[in-house]
Amino acid sequence: MKEKTIFILQILTLSVVWIIVLGIIALFVHLVIVAHRLHDALTAAVGISIFAIVVFCIMGSVATYVFIGFQKDKNEGGRL
Amino acid sequence: MPKYGMVIDLDKCTLCEACVTACKLENNVQIVSKEDAAIGRTMFWMTMLTLEHEGQYPDIKLKRIPRLCFQCDKPSCIKTCPVRATYKREDGIIAQIYPNCIGCRYCMANCPYTVKVFNWDRDKQPQQVEKCYNEDVSVRPKGIVEKCVFCIHRLQKAEERAKAEYRELRDGDYVPACMEVCPAKAIYFGDLDDPHSKVFEAIKDYRRFTLQEDLGTIPKVYYLNAKD
Amino acid sequence: MSNQHLIDEDEALFRPIYHTGKGFYILAALFVFIFFIGAAYYIRQLIYGLGVTGLNQSVTWGFYIVSFVFFIGISHAGTLISAILRLSKAEWRRPITRMAEVITGIVLGIGALHPLLDMGRPDRMLHLFERGRLQSPLLWDVTSISAYFTASAIYLFLPLIPDIAMLRDRGGRFHNLYRVLSWGYRGTERQKHVLERAINILMVMVIPIAVSVHTIISWIFAMTLQPGWHSTIFGPYFVVGALFSGIAALLIVMIVFRKAYHFEGYLKDIHFQYLGTLLLIMSLLWGYFTFAEYLTVFYGHEPNEMRVFLYKFSGGYAPFFWLMVVCNLVIPIVFLTNKKLKKIPGILIASISVLIGMWLERLIIIVPSLANPRLPYKTGIYMPSMTEIAIFSAAISVFALGFMVFSKLFPLISIWEIKEGREESVYAVSKRLKEYLPGAHEEKSVEQAIKEQL
Numbered sequence: 001m002k003e004k005t006i007f008i009l010q011i012l013t014l015s016v017v018w019i020i021v022l023g024i025i026a027l028f029v030h031l032v033i034v035a036h037r038l039h040d041a042l043t044a045a046v047g048i049s050i051f052a053i054v055v056f057c058i059m060g061s062v063a064t065y066v067f068i069g070f071q072k073d074k075n076e077g078g079r080l
Numbered sequence: 081m082p083k084y085g086m087v088i089d090l091d092k093c094t095l096c097e098a099c100v101t102a103c104k105l106e107n108n109v110q111i112v113s114k115e116d117a118a119i120g121r122t123m124f125w126m127t128m129l130t131l132e133h134e135g136q137y138p139d140i141k142l143k144r145i146p147r148l149c150f151q152c153d154k155p156s157c158i159k160t161c162p163v164r165a166t167y168k169r170e171d172g173i174i175a176q177i178y179p180n181c182i183g184c185r186y187c188m189a190n191c192p193y194t195v196k197v198f199n200w201d202r203d204k205q206p207q208q209v210e211k212c213y214n215e216d217v218s219v220r221p222k223g224i225v226e227k228c229v230f231c232i233h234r235l236q237k238a239e240e241r242a243k244a245e246y247r248e249l250r251d252g253d254y255v256p257a258c259m260e261v262c263p264a265k266a267i268y269f270g271d272l273d274d275p276h277s278k279v280f281e282a283i284k285d286y287r288r289f290t291l292q293e294d295l296g297t298i299p300k301v302y303y304l305n306a307k308d
Numbered sequence: 309m310s311n312q313h314l315i316d317e318d319e320a321l322f323r324p325i326y327h328t329g330k331g332f333y334i335l336a337a338l339f340v341f342i343f344f345i346g347a348a349y350y351i352r353q354l355i356y357g358l359g360v361t362g363l364n365q366s367v368t369w370g371f372y373i374v375s376f377v378f379f380i381g382i383s384h385a386g387t388l389i390s391a392i393l394r395l396s397k398a399e400w401r402r403p404i405t406r407m408a409e410v411i412t413g414i415v416l417g418i419g420a421l422h423p424l425l426d427m428g429r430p431d432r433m434l435h436l437f438e439r440g441r442l443q444s445p446l447l448w449d450v451t452s453i454s455a456y457f458t459a460s461a462i463y464l465f466l467p468l469i470p471d472i473a474m475l476r477d478r479g480g481r482f483h484n485l486y487r488v489l490s491w492g493y494r495g496t497e498r499q500k501h502v503l504e505r506a507i508n509i510l511m512v513m514v515i516p517i518a519v520s521v522h523t524i525i526s527w528i529f530a531m532t533l534q535p536g537w538h539s540t541i542f543g544p545y546f547v548v549g550a551l552f553s554g555i556a557a558l559l560i561v562m563i564v565f566r567k568a569y570h571f572e573g574y575l576k577d578i579h580f581q582y583l584g585t586l587l588l589i590m591s592l593l594w595g596y597f598t599f600a601e602y603l604t605v606f607y608g609h610e611p612n613e614m615r616v617f618l619y620k621f622s623g624g625y626a627p628f629f630w631l632m633v634v635c636n637l638v639i640p641i642v643f644l645t646n647k648k649l650k651k652i653p654g655i656l657i658a659s660i661s662v663l664i665g666m667w668l669e670r671l672i673i674i675v676p677s678l679a680n681p682r683l684p685y686k687t688g689i690y691m692p693s694m695t696e697i698a699i700f701s702a703a704i705s706v707f708a709l710g711f712m713v714f715s716k717l718f719p720l721i722s723i724w725e726i727k728e729g730r731e732e733s734v735y736a737v738s739k740r741l742k743e744y745l746p747g748a749h750e751e752k753s754v755e756q757a758i759k760e761q762l
Contacts, residue, residue: 009488020458031440031447040164041443048442052451058513059458062506066466067491069502074492120364120687129683147683156533162444163435182435183358183428185368186446190532194366194681198428201359222357223428292682295533 014067021060025053082249082271083172084230085300086259087282090145092266099146099258099267100126105209106231106257108217113203123197125149125228126258146267148258149174149195149228150291150299157187157196165225172272172300173230181224188225192295196227230269231256251277272300318726321719324569326481328716331568336712339705346702349695350425358428360695366687367678371696372426375703377525377670378553379419380453381546382663385554386412387460388518391511399737400582402729403574406722407565408558409464414710415557416457418703423449425699445528456514456521463510466503469493470724482717522550529673536605536616536677545597549666552590552636556662559583561711563656565720574721577652584655587662588644595637612682619676624689628668635665 028049035045103109103126110123125148132143151174158166158174165180166187188196202222213219216233220226238254251270259267270277287304353360363370386408393401423446424430440447473493476486493499526546529537539545559580566575605613620629643649643658679687714720 006484006487010491013488013491017458017462020454024454027437030437031442034439035442038164040167041159041441045442048448048451052455055455055513055517056458059455059462059510062509063462066469066502066506069506070492070499073494073496073499116359119362119691120366120689121359122365129685131684160444160446160531162441162446163432164439164441180432180435180439181429182432184423184426184446185428186444186528188365188368189534189678192533192682194683194685197365198358198368200363201357221429222359225428297533 010067014063017060017063021056024056028053081170083273083300084235084254084270085151085172085272085279085283085302086148086230086256087268087279087285087288087302087304088146089266089268089282090303090305091287092264093146094264094266095128095144096263097128098261098263100124100128102257102261103148103228105212106214106217107228108213108219109226110199110203110220111205111209112201116201116203121200123199123226125195125197125226145303146258147193147195147291148301149230150193150297150301151230153298153300154296156190156192156297160186160190162186171235173232173235174227175229175232176226178218178220178224178226183223183225185225192292192297193299196225198225199223318723320570320573321721321723321726322475322478324715325475325717325719332712336709339709339712342705343702343709346699346705349698349702353425353695353699354430358426360693362691362693362696364687364690366681366685367675367690369426369674369678370690371692371700372422374667374670374674375700376419376422376426377546377674378667379415379422379703380525381522381550381553381666381670382557383412383416383419383456383460383554384518384522384547384550385415385558386410387456387463387514388551389554389558391463391514391518394507394511395515397740398582399729399733400579402725403571403721404558404562404579404583405467405725406464407561407720408554409460409467410711410714410720411554411557411561412460413457413464414707414714416453416460417710418706420453420457422703445524445531448524449528452517452521452524456517459510459514459517463507463514465489466507466510467722467725468718469503470495471719471722474723475718485717519547522547529677534677535610535612535680535682536673539601541597541601545601548590548593548597549669552587552594553663553666555583555587555590556659556666559587559655559659560663563652563659565711565715569715569720571721574726580652580655581650584644584650584658587655587658588640591637591640591644591662598636612680615680616676619680620672623676624679625672625676629672632665632668632672635661636669639665 028045032042032045032049034040035042104111104124107125109125112121112123116122127147128144129147130142130144132141134141151172153172155168155174158168161167162184163180163182165177165182167175167177169175183198185198188194188198199220199222214233216237234256235254239249242249242253251274255269259269268279268282270279272279272283274280282304283302285304287306288302289305290299290302292299349360361370361372390401390405390408394405424433427433436447436450440450442448469490470493472486473490473495476483476490493503523543523546526542530539530542532538562575562579562583566572602617605617619625639661640658643654646654675690679690681687
C-alpha cells in the first residue's frame with residue numbers, strides 16, 4: 001500500500017477514539033437536557049456528566065498526543 | 081392536587097380473597113402456566129401475605145393480610161430505574177410506563193416489599209379469561225415489569241365523567257377494583273389530603289400502622305388492626 | 309546498537325505469531341463449537357423470553373448478573389495490576405504486563421455484554437441512551453465501564469506500538485496492518501519520550517478508573533435497601549475481590565501460555581513466586597473483609613439481615629458458602645504458604661480454586677439476599693437452567709478464543725520492555741539501590757546516568 005493510504009488509515013484509527021469521545025459527550029449532554037426537561041435528578045446527571053466528559057477528553061488527548069508526537073519522526077532522517 | 085391512598089381494616093377483613101380475584105381480572109394480570117407457578121413465577125398485583133402461621137389444623141393461628149403496591153411517598157424503585165419506566169405522578173401514584181421498560185428488573189430488586197412482578201413468559205390464557213379481558217388496560221408483553229397502579233385507568237374514566245357532568249371529582253368517584261368488590265367494606269380509598277373523604281377519617285384511627293415503617297419509604301397504604 | 313541482534317535474542321517471543329501448531333486449530337474449533345452452542349441457546353432465549361432461565365419472581369437476578377460481576381472482576385487483573393507494577397517500578401513486571409492488559413480488554417468486553425443477556429427486552433436497549441436516568445446506578449455502570457474499556461484499550465495499545473513496529477520491520481504476514489497500527493513509530497529518542505509520557509499519564513489515570521468500576525458495580529447492590537446488600541463496605545470489598553480473582557486469572561493464563569508457547573525463559577519461577585505471594589496477600593485481605601462484613605451482621609442481629617445470614621451459613625446456600633471459604637481461603641493458604649507446594653502446579657491449583665471461589669462469592673452475595681425478602685413470601689428455589697450454563701461456557705470460550713487470536717497477531721510478552729529491561733534497568737536498578745542506601749551521595753540523577761550510559 002502507498003504511504004498516503006497508510007496515513008489515512010492511521011488517522012482513521014485515531015478518529016475511532018475521538019468518535020467514542022464525541023459520542024460520549026453528545027450522550028451526556030442529551031441526558032442532562034432530558035433530566036432538566038423532566039425535572040428528574042438533574043444534580044446527579046450534571047455531576048456524573050462533568051466527570052465523565054473530562055475523563056474521556058483526557059483519554060482522547062493522550063492518544064492524539066502520541067499520534068502527533070510520532071508524526072515528526074515518521075520518516076527516515078529522524079535522530080535515532 | 082389530591083394524594084391518593086388506601087386504608088385496609090384488618091379487623092373487618094374476612095380473607096375471602098375477592099380483592100385478589102377482582103384485581104387479577106380488572107388488570108388483565110397474566111395467569112401463568114403450572115410449570116412456571118411451580119418455580120415461583122406466579123403473578124399477582126394484589127395478594128394475600130401470610131405474616132404468621134403457627135400450629136396445626138384445626139388449632140391454627142394465622143395472620144394474613146392483603147398486600148398490594150404501597151405507592152410509597154419516597155419510593156426506592158423509581159430511583160434505580162435506568163429508563164424512566166416508573167415514576168411518581170403528582171397525585172402520588174407510582175405509575176408504570178410499559179413501553180419504556182427494558183426488563184432489567186432493578187426496580188424489583190430494590191422494592192423492599194417485593195411487590196413488582198416480571199412477565200417471564202407469555203402463556204396461553206384460558207379461553208374464558210381471554211373473553212373477559214378488560215379493554216381499558218393493556219395486556220403486557222413478556223419481558224417487562226408490572227405492578228399495581230391503583231387502577232389508574234379508573235381515575236381517567238372518573239375524571240372524564242366528572243368533566244362531562246360539569247363538576248369536580250368527588251370522593252368515591254374513583255375507586256380501585258379491590259375496594260369495589262370487598263364484601264366486608266374493609267378497604268377505604270380516596271384523597272388523603274381531603275378532610276371530607278372517608279379515607280381521611282380512617283387514617284386518624286389509633287390502630288393505624290404500615291409495613292416496614294422504619295425504612296422511611298412512607299407507604300400510602302395503611303392497615304388498621306387492634307393489637308391482640 | 310543493532311536491532312537485528314536483539315530480535316534474534318528474543319526470537320522465542322515472535323515464534324507463536326509465525327508458527328501455528330495442530331493443537332491450536334483443534335482447540336480453536338472446540339471453543340468455536342462451544343460458542344455456537346451458547347449462541348443457539350441465546351437465540352432461543354430471544355425467541356421465548358427470559359422464561360427459559362431458572363429465575364423467578366423474587367430471585368430476579370441470577371447466573372447472568374453473577375457472571376457479569378465475576379468477569380468485570382477478572383478484568384481488574386490487567387490494567388490495574390500492570391499499572392500498579394509499572395508505577396511502583398517493579399522490574400519483574402516486564403514479561404507479564406501485556407498478558408494482564410489483554411485479559412482486561414477481552415474480559416471487559418464479555419462482562420459488559422452480560423447485562424444485555426439479562427435484559428427482558430434487549431430490543432429496547434437503546435432506551436438507555438435515549439431516555440437514560442443518570443440517577444440509576446446502572447447508568448453509572450455504563451459510564452464507568454465504557455471509560456475503563458476505552459482507557460484499557462488505549463493502555464493496551466500504546467505499549468504495543470514498539471512491538472508492532474518490530475513486526476512491521478520484519479515484514480511478512482499482515483505487513484500492512486502493522487504499518488497502519490504502528491503509527492509511524494521508529495524508535496527515535498523523541499518518539500520514545502512521547503510514548504513514555506503518554507503511558508505514565510494513562511497509568512496514573514487508569515488506577516482510579518479501575519477502582520471506580522468495581523466500586524460502582526458493588527453500588528448496584530449496595531444502593532438498594534435489601535438486607536445483605538445495603539452495606540458501606542461493599543465498594544472496597546468488591547475491589548479486593550476483583551483484584552483477587554484477577555491475579556488468579558492472570559496466573560492461569562501465564563501458566564497455560566508458558567507451557568503452550570514455551571515461554572519458560574521469560575516467565576520464570578520468580579514471577580510465579582511473586583504473583584503467588586500477591587495472591588496470598590489478596591486472599592488474606594479478602595478473608596478479612598468477609599469476616600468484617602459477616603461479623604457486623606451477626607453481632608447486630610437485625611432480624612432481616614440475620615435471615616440472609618443464616619441462609620448462607622446454615623440454610624440453603626450453606627454448601628456454596630463453605631465451599632467458597634475453602635476455595636478462597638483454605639486452599640490458597642495451604643498451597644501458597646508451603647514452600648514445597650508453592651511451585652507452578654500448586655499455584656495453578658490455588659488459582660483455579662480462587663476463580664471458582666470468587667464466582668461462588670458473587671453468587672452468595674446476589675442470590676440469598678433476593679431469596680430472603682423483607683416480607684415473608686414463599687420464594688421459589690433458584691436453579692440455573694441449561695441456557696444459563698451454556699451461555700456461561702460460551703463466554704469462557706470467547707475469552708480463550710480472544711486470547712488465541714491475539715497471540716497470533718501480536719506478541720504476548722512485551723518484547724521492547726524485555727529489551728529495555730536488559731539494556732537499561734540492570735544499571736538503573738543498581739544505581740537506584742545505591743541511592744536508597746545510606747552514605748551514597750550521588751550527584752547525578754538516575755535518568756542522567758542512564759542517558760550517559762547510552
